[in-house]
Amino acid sequence: MSSFVEIVSPSYLLFPALLGTMIMGLVCPLVGSYLVLRRTVFLGLTLPEIAAAGVSFTFWLQQTGFLPQLGESERGLGMIGSLAFTFLGMGLLGYLEQRGKGMAEGRLAAAYALAGGLTILFMVFNPAGQIEVLNLLKGEVIALSQGELKLLAVVFGAVFIAMLAFYREFVLISFDRDLAFLLKGRQVIWDVLLYLLAGLVIAFGVILAGPLLIFGFLVLPALAARPLVRRMGAFFTLSSALGLIMAFFGFYGSVRLDLPLGPTDVTLGCCLIFLAYGLSRLSARLRAALLAALAIALSASACAVRSEAPVPAPETVQAETVWLARVKNSTALPLILPANNPLRSLAEMAGKLPPENYRQSVMDLLRRDLQAELERRGFHIALPEDKDARFTAFSSDRDNALRVAREGRLSGALFVSEIFRWEGESQKFVRALVDFKLIRIADGALLWSRRIQRAVPTPSATHLGQASSDAVKAIVSELFAG
């Protein structure tokens, strides 16, 4: 799954997240270029951290009752905190700069340390929302909703237009303040406008994508572009282009390899810097040839559609019975569904309650859906514990599973599943890593195996329990669809 072609299709479930990332990748480097040129790169690190402290502070205020509970609009609330802290921080840093007390780097370092400390302290004060706040600060752009995407497009679009419209003023004020004063009068207006735009990008970006990704987008493309250009126009164009490349390939790598987006993008951005400095030592012709070859190789490998084999048909398995083992949970979490699980409510209503105090788990859901789908396809399914109650979950390790099956005198085929990762941090998606294997017990042949490792989108889920349930359905459907 997830070739280039799939990812850029508007029908792709994570398409809004891709679009959001690319908007940030396009606009942030335009702002960050000025931070690089003005040698204030650390401002790009400190301001996102201050914004993160604002998010944490707002949620703490909400928990203490000073601010109303907004339910689904939690990101909106976070945005207010992010904006307020960003602009307050910028104002304070600007005031200290005017007074000229201490080293500029020292002020930024102290502000960074203070903001980082406050972020954690506000989170500690707010144990009820600790995980929620942590998720927001991680900035899972993958969970970007349509509404948030529109807001992002409007804010970043406005910043983009302003950066183009006032390009000359911003360059002049950054390069030669004295000439700017002679030609344009009070230069402080342009400084304020530039920092206002930077503040907007940082405040909105942090709540939607997290401080790490925003810092990466602000600074890394500009640092990579710098050694390759000799003209200002080319510098801004290349910075934005590299930001787009970083956003797209980072997103692609993150989805395909199931890696967190922020660290993936930042790592890619740093690779771009090394590549740029390497390329800058080559002649223009050789540079162009190398880049073209790299682009072709990347496109060829990424456009190739990886097809995974679906669960084989019953006749090819050549086994009368398929033993569907309990799903093994190898995560550190119990993976028990929340009490408001509607499936449990339905079961209660139907009078089919499991043993008292028993709550369904992700493993139960997965096994139930697998059984239903396998039976629908004509497999004769049996449950190991029906033969011997001592059977528990099977490991997905073939030798281990075979040994247990043979010791338990099972015959036919064995279907084992093992969950290594199941993180339903947001109701919008579940990060899953699950192994499935179908093994013939007699000769130990591995008839089929599959690993699902990705963020499974659950856009219609209204709570975490439903998100897990939807993710199970999506995974089972993918197993049988190939």
Next chain:
Amino acid sequence: MKLQNQNDRTSPAAGAGALPLVALDNVSLGYGSAPVLRDVDLAIYPGELVGLAGPNGSGKTTLFRTILGLQPPLSGTLVRNCPLANFGYVPQSAALDSQFPLSAAEVVEMGAYGRVRSYRIFPGAEKRRAEEMLGQVGIGHLMKKSFFALSGGQKQRVLIARALMVLPRIMVLDEPLSGVDEESRRSINDTLTRLARERGLAVFFSSHDLEMVQRVADRIARIQSGRIALEGRPAA
């Protein structure tokens, strides 16, 4: 301290009735409460070359910054008889940050930024004018080169071309010959003389090299012990 826009002093060089473009009357200037220069009396008229000589750190740049309105005088009267936008300022090229990827043409085009409104595409006429200015200072062929890859003399000429782009009535040049080879010195001297003689521009430049100032300037303002010690035509 008084700032005025009119002055009735006239230039002995430019003839009766000519107003000085800049006039300082008993001006003290500096940072904070401690003046760097005291009791400065100086007037600069159209068409004359005025050299400011003084050792490093004597207050030459401070005087220029005060004339350009970048910092207020501590006391005295400063009069400018042309708008600040008509001051062609040539800073020391070492003061500009080499982090900026700018071509020579882009640096020169900055001189026209005051005339082009925000959000407008930079006009082709101004681009052509920038090329023309680079040609006038003798480095038209370097317009696409990176500004910071140029030699000291070439950079100074680019900055002079940029100052010409503002359509100046007065040029203020801070150490234009510092770190410049002999050939570039001659070229810059010729350019400054031509600007004053042919275009009638007032040219006010500084140097720590008194001998060089004496070779080029019509009048010399010499800084000694925090005062402008000498003003008058150089000895023949």
